[in-house]
Amino acid sequence: MKIEEARKFHKIDAVVVGAGLAGLFAALEIAKKGHQVAVITKVYPTRSHSGAAQGGIAASLANAADDSEDMHMFDTIKGSDYLGDQDVIEFFVAEAKKTVYDFEHMGVPFSRTAEGLINQRPFGGHSSPRACFAADITGHVLLHTLYEQCVKHQVHFFNEFQVFSLLIEDNISRGVVAWDIRNGGLHTFHSKTVLLASGGYGRAFKITSNAHANTGDHLSLILEKGLPLEDMEFVQFHPTGLYRHGILLSEAARGEGAYLLNGKGERFMESYAPGKMELAPRDVISRAEQTEINEGRGADGQDYVHLDLRHLGSEKIMERLPQVWELALNYLKVDGTKAPIPIQPTAHYSMGGVPANMKTEVIKDAEGNVVTGLYTAGEASCLSIHGANRLGTNSLQGAATFGRIAGQSMSQFMGENGYQKMVEKPQDSALQKISALTENKGKEKHALIREELQENMTKHCGVFREEKGMQELQAKVKELQERYKEVSVDDKGNAYNLDLIEAIEVGNLLSFSEVMVEGALARKESRGAHYRTDFPKRDDKSWLKHTLAWKTEKGVKLDHSKKVVIYMDRYPPLERKY
């Protein structure tokens, strides 16, 4: 491999890592303000995983029924199991409406009410029909529309580039180094600002709705620079993953009235959340499903339950849920108009991520001190809107709104600040990572290490968690980290070296998974998506606080001094019942 020859250098105002809703909205804002912006993405922008979101984007427009910002705020706080920061949520629900209207003005093809307004449907945990939708392809049309606008405003795209290191020195972000997947070779980007918007970390699990690309690379890059991650133990398991595949069947199915049935044909949510039934929040339903399965009441005597659409009738299914219907047919040969669809909980959304303040500036400690020039938004970040459990349709909204805010914050910063000096030998760290894999004579295969990690994460750090299993998992992660040092890649070439990219990704998965497990072990309570069978109660006295985690030479360092922002007079913590 001749990496040296291909080195390239770019000087550009802003670098946006990731081309989903958060990254593209930020890039658009920055370009509109007249700054030069480069979007670096592992895939093509329209292939980003925001596009897989189906059901809708939350905003209290009140087009379909009475609604208000206050109601949206309370639902989000309750959904978060009181771990969401209420100042951020208050800002979020107000900005949400503007974001949706912005989208509509950009041309997003929303489904319409009879009066020609944006149509809205019910969604789990929301007390009013608040999900603005386009059939069941909402994320897809939002993503494509933003891409179209970026084309119009001449955003520079570096498609199929993967960031291998962050250039941060003296607490100032100076750019990134990225690998050109298509041709091979490292490129150095010298910039005034960097936005991390590269999504979630669901690929750490075996059963997941996440794309192959969702390997949380930015998390490991942050840890590598001695910076912390926040609330990594909170991972949402979506109740309607297609059996065995884990890919998503939209919550819109239940929004439109689908039932969940156990092996006895019972709507089992009756026993878990009689008030909300199939529209209880995701963490509640996933635990209910897993309990039914674990206690022998899975459908057909198997380790799944059923999603039943049949009573909706084929006309409604085809109009409102065409994608759900087609996925079940193609992958499982089940025609949803005639038979119930096998489903199981699937790792879906990462509530944890890179800590940031309301302006999306990355923070480096519990006191909120920032890293100059570094920003984060969307699923990559932890602000924290979603706390211990995100409500459906708040993800697209969170990504878009805070992408927009990031673009504004970054533009303001770039208007007031010049370029900082480039670091010495910027590509050294990336070069080392590459040579460790291409020159290694070891016999380990990255794919096998990844599979072992994913199986163990799903088993011990999934819907239900307990101390002993997680201790085993902790040892397993360490073992896999050791074995990873002996990984060699088959492909030593430059052009589209998928082998190398995946090997780097596995290294990243191993690095942040350790932090996830440590966080989950330390949090001796159950809150939202984090459920400890050995500590089944929420413990507000000890745990109304966020987890910050660093990687040090001595292992993971945890800090629980960052308190949750709560308006005690308005939304004091209550028991969470549905």
Place this chain on the structure above:
Amino acid sequence: MAKENVKVKILRYDPEKDQKPYWKTYETAVDAGSTILDILNEIHWKLDGTLAYRRSCRSAICGSCAMKVNGANILACETPLHKYKGKTLKIEPLPGFSIIKDLVVDMDSFFDKLAAVKPYMITKKPIPNKEFIQSPEEFEEIKDSTLCILCGSCTSSCPSLWANEDYLGPAALLKAYRFIFDSRDDGAVERIDIINDRNGIWRCHTIFNCMEACPKHIKITEWLSKLKVKATENSI
């Protein structure tokens, strides 16, 4: 889980090593219910790390994994092995594009052509405080076309494009349709100016390959025919 034996021929090409593409055969056993993508993953992860292909979402929405299998363009992630009834699989990159490596093709021309049709909403009327009003019927006119995932299957299957690489192709023209027929858009005239060209809409000869290839079952030919009518009206 029951296993199924499968024989796969893949068109391989590494620009750093090979003069031209060649077929390589793999035999492996995969879980029953596997998709074409599962099989490629199995080969790449267990047998031959040098194999290159694109994939991401696994749920037929990102458009990364379009390729040609046993003569037809498909999305590897949503196409089950059982569809091929035990036949040897022949997997090759999308036709009509140059190969970067193995199953990975150069999509630059595809995205450049998309950009050429002004693929974004153009509004000249004042922006309302809330949403533009659009009736369900008006939305219905564009709904099908907004399903496009830009996978390239249609454009790659079009004989008119094989004959003339400058042809805009069905995907770019569909995008033009999606905006020209959007009740909120005011850019129809400038877009029709672009597509009303020998390398534009008139090179569509209504062959229907694009519709057959489209994994989202978009009625592409039908919408392109409506575009022709619109272009004719505008030129008179």
